[in-house]
Amino acid sequence: METSSEQTTIPTLHHLSSSQSNRVLWALEELAEGNGLKYGLKAYPREHGVAPKELKSISPLGKSPILTVEPVDQSGHNSLAAEKEVVTESRIILQFISDNYSNGIWVPESPEDKKRDAFFQEFANSTLQPKVTYPLIFELIPVQLPFGLRQLVQLMVKPVVNHWLQDLGPIYQVLEDALSEEKPWFAGAKLGLADFCMNWGMDIATHRKYFDAAKYPKLGKWYMTVVERPAYKATLQKGGSYDLLTFDS
Structure with a gap:
């Protein structure tokens, strides 16, 4: 489990507007605010209500959220030479974030x-x-x-x-x-x-x-x-449209 001072990987969220990816972005924002987590965000607006084809280049189904994880190089940036780990499915992503970046703050005590x-x-x-x-x-x-x-x-x-x-x-x-x-x-x-x-x-x-x-x-x-919560408000500012009435159609 990494802390901000010893962060050896950078998670990047591939985030689709008006989607359940919002809850993953919220989790990352909570850790950025409270633990100093460094993470990347690539926001994809819906095209006539659907996800852009670009997401399929990251994961075959092209469904967001997708989390890619890369080692940090000596300068503290993503290592371009390293192969990315790809994590999909919201619940699995949330568990991955908790296991690897939360320093146990979300683990129940009893x-x-x-x-x-x-x-x-x-x-x-x-x-x-x-x-x-x-x-x-x-x-x-x-x-x-x-x-x-x-x-x-x-x-x-x-x-x-x-x-x-x-x-x-x-x-x-x-x-x-x-x-x-x-x-x-x-x-x-x-x-x-x-x-x-x-x-x-x-x-x-x-x-x-x-x-x-x-x-x-x-x-x-x-x-x-x-x-x-400030982290949730920051999520809405960073994530783009969050229209659950029309889904940007």
């Missing part, structure tokens, strides 16, 4: 919180994220259609969207019940990987008005605590 952190990492990616993605997809499909047909399709998909939105209530309740003064984070007593994982789904839910903070005040407070 066995109970370690179990909690692992559970909510999985919950964020396997339960919350799909459930906010389904209504999003059904809402985006009509937008791509001609005006007259768009209205007809919107009427057709509205019951389906409402069905998915109703499914979110029990999920929010699980998250609400997990938070307390003693454990204000999904990782437990302190910020951890579960919170970075949870952020993407909650960003979608909040931006698209799938989430009513008045009904789930503890979850709403958690979300506001996240977005008010």
